[in-house]
Amino acid sequence: MASTLFKQVLHTDSRPHPWPLYAELRKEPVSLQDDGTYVVSGYDEVSALLRDPRISSDGGKAAPDSRIGANAPAPGTAPVFLARDNPAHDQLRGMAQRHFGPPARPGFVESLRPMVEELIRDRIDHLTGCTEFDLVSEFSYPIPVRVACHLLGVPPEDADTLGPLGEESVAGPEFLVDPRDPQAAAAKNHAQQELATYFVAHIERLREKPGQDMLSRMIHDDGPGSPMSLPELLGTATMLFVGGHETTVNLITNSMLLLLRNPEQLARLQADPSLADGAIEETLRLEPSVHLRPRVAVDDITLGDHTIPKGSSVILALAAANRDPRRFPDPDTFDITRPDTSHLSFGAGIHFCFGAGLGRLEGQIAVRELTQRLVNPRLSQDPPPYRPMPDLRGPSALRIAVDDVRPA
Incomplete structure (x- = not known):
């Protein structure tokens, strides 16, 4: 039964409303x-595995004929730190981290606030005079891709070319009903090659x-462990662009979708813009951008009554865990003042999301500005159309009607 349920989760027909399927999986x-x-869907179980050194992010350690093995890195490539285990993970991530956050650049993300605010206000200004628009194409997509x-x-003018390639490059076959779909693999490989060609030339320019x-x-780093090799630079640059x-895009869109579906919560945020932080955290819990993460067991792992054998492919269902009633009261309720939003949407352990602080910053500013400036916003279509992949789940469009757009 659970096997049938998971295949239903993967099917595109389930994209608008997978939550009843996740609830059944959690049983x-x-x-x-x-x-x-093995699919792991309970909060405590997913949380434990995210921190367990016996679980690997390296798809190359999966059996070639397994679901995760279907998306193993090509031989001879340098995997990104997201797909490495320690000590290689910490070494490569550390080289990137010292140019992004603490301890070397503790105020860097916050220093981006004025630039992000200007981008967001400019995009909302462009909506002036509109009575209906697609939030994704007009706002949610342009902001983070330009950041x-x-x-x-x-160069900003390259964003429109690179953005679609980024989406195709992360469409992992391991999350298809048929993980060996040759067309899906070919499309992903083509997008990755196009991104690599661009960034090789871009790295040389820089x-x-x-x-x-x-x-x-x-x-140009000359610090410990540096310089990165070209494959390492290439992998890190493409990962930061796509992951960045x-x-x-999904976070901003999902937050507005939830607010418009819950007018009482929207009214609270409109009355008190400081609740934007809580709105983003509750969105991350209730409608996360990342639903599923692949892993490989590198040793036998016992969880409750189950033992996951060494070598097994494992799917961590983050979205199911975030609504586990064993962890959160009223887990399906959207409450921007929820006192405990200890979600797993950014992961945990050594692979905690590299860009979590920046994603939060963009999301908080976006929902604050949108809810203050859009007059009487409402959904023109519900449910909206969704992007095809189940792991990075979000609307492909979100049409919103408004009476007016207030000046900044």
Whole structure:
């Protein structure tokens, strides 16, 4: 039964409303699928595995014929730190971290606030005079992709070309009903190759003429462990570009979707803009950008009555865990003043989301400004159309009607 449920979760028909399926999955928090994959859906179980050194993020350690093995890195490539275990993970992540956050640059993310605020206000200004618009194409997408470009020294005019490639490059076959779909694998490989071609040339440009951006700093870093090799720079740059905007597009869109579906919560935020932080945390819990994460067991792991054998593919269902009634009271209720929103949407342990602080910053400013400036916003379509993949779940469009747009 659990195996059938998980296949339903993966099916595109379930994208608008997967929550009843997740609720059924949680009745067996660790469930074995008919292809040998283990799906883990309970909060305590997912939280434990995110921190367990016996679980690996390296798809190359999965059996070639397994669900995770279907998306293993190509031989000879340098995997990103997101797909490495220690000590390699900490070494590569540390080289990137010293150009992004503490201890080397403790105030860097906060220093981006004026730039993000200006971008957001400018995009809302462009909505002046509109009575209906698509939030995704007009707002949720342009903001984070341009922030990601700013971080990496990418010219803003290249954003429209690179953005769609980013979406295709993370469409992992391991989250398809048929993980061996050749068309899906070919599309993903093509997008990854196109991104790699772009960033190889971009890295060389920054070698010759560095800027003040994060990628220039990584290229010219002479600190411990540096310099990164070209494959490491390439992997880190593409990961930061894709990860720096894909999930934030969903976060902004999902937050507005929830607020418009819950007018009493929208009214509270409109009356008190300081509740924007709580609105984003509750969105991350209730409608996370990332639903599923792949892992590989590198040792036998016992969770309750289940033992996951060494070598098994494991899917961590973050979205199911975030609504576990064993952890959260009224877990399906959207409450922007919820006192405890200890969600798992950014992961945990060594792989805690690298850009969590920046994603939160963009989301908080976005919902605060949108809810203050849009007059009588309402959904024109519900449910909206969704992007096809179940792991990075979010609307592909969100049409909103308004009476007016207030000036900044």
